[in-house]
Amino acid sequence: MVREIFRNKQIVLGLVVILFMAGIATFAPFIATYSPYEQNLSPEARIQPPSREHWFGTDDLGRDLFSRMVYGARTSLSVGFIAVGIMLTVGITLGVLAGYYGGWIDFIIMRLVEVMMCFPTLYLILILLAFLGPSIFYVMAVIGLTSWMGLTRFVRAEFLSLREREFVIAAKALGATDLRIAFRHILPNALAPVFVSITFSLGGAILVENSLSFLGLGVQIPIPSWGNIISTGRFYIESAWWLTLFPGLAILITVLSFYLVGDGLRAVLDPRLKR
């Protein structure tokens, strides 16, 4: 299985890009050539095209765009990972409860899933953030708490089919506790769809974070995020192409890599898709 995963070119390409981005985010202070916050308002420093000193040019406040984007990677990836962490915790817990116990617990959780799924996610997030006020922590929490439903359904479905399997009954006959059966016997066998879901969700969460930052409800200036850099850049789109192109490409490449990995994993883990 592991060998198959690393033989899949799509997955490897995606992983390489993700690791590269993660490396940039981790070592941002060493990679950035300037401070992402240092302004230079003199006319000859503002909105300069890419040059040897400023690889990606400078923005409207004379800040180095490359350095802001390097720190922006930090923001985007950490929002993505923490939001997905929240999603996993909620999604798996509820899925396990619903699938393992069934009955009225399952009924309540599944109705909750359906109610949550009725709302278009982005609008729900926008409304919640409009009430809560923009903050990077709210962004993480709100993205995490509005995206767990699909995972819950996956996990529940796996549990429903696995809990009747004989190795689960054997564990019950040996006196294993519910917790042991759920997490030691069933969950490890239900993880394949979870992995696929994690990669897609990471890409999705990063995209949502950048959309929110673009709209001004996400990460707030001066903290750099690719989304809010594009948001400022759009005022200068006719004269200063670099302010929208570079962060736009960064979002595209990052999100695409997560989707490549997710799609590849799905193909490897689901034998029905194999040619």
Place this chain on the structure above:
Amino acid sequence: MISVKHLKKYFPIKKGLLQRAQGYVKAVDDISFSVAKQETLGLAGESGSGKTTTARLILNLLKADGGEILFDGEDILRLDRNKIMGIRSKMQIIFQDPFSSLNPRMRIREIIAEGITIHRHMTSKETDKSVDEVLEMVGLPSGYKSRYPHQFSGGERQRIGIARAIIVRPEFIVCDEPVSSLDVSIQAKILNLLKDLKERLKLTYIFITHDLSVVATICERVAVMHNGKIVEIGDTRTIFTNPREEYTRRLLRSIPIPDPSRRRHFNK
């Protein structure tokens, strides 16, 4: 050792939006029987006759809807949680399908040692020793411990399942069609192994099967089930030579006998 009295299990048939019960399937319908110490009782019957449900009720894996099950004189349907835990290690089960009965993500060592991990606190050295011991009993080399279930054949997997059951030193084992999905040559080996273990560990078996020729080789007494009821119970030889019920006769006629000399063996 085990005595079942008026045991009942009805599964509701639910329909409609409100999931109201529209009737019941009487999976186990008022059955009574007993098994003596170190005896093998066969439970025979077609699929859907309630054999497996009966077994799972006895093992407390399903909740009974009525009746009592006495294990060493104690009604296990009315025990509290702690007592049930104690009794779990005294009764075990061996399954039909050796492919779905072993967790594909666990190594053989963990699978077999699970009962110890749950019931006794042992150091990993002692656990290892016990695992080796039961592997030897079921005729598998101890080198298999670090492998995964998919690396084994059906017969070997069935032995692993048996090892998992006997490691907790049970007194009573339900064998739920343990040989039905195996090749005939391997069937005989597993049946012999079960017989040996019975002698060695002084076990009592309930042996579920739809195959009466298997009953003939291993069971002292047999209960024939049909539609959730026991239609006939008695000595294996008596039932084979002189079945009283039409249903039993039909089951007996369904045994294919490729060798006429075996027919004579039953008719003696």
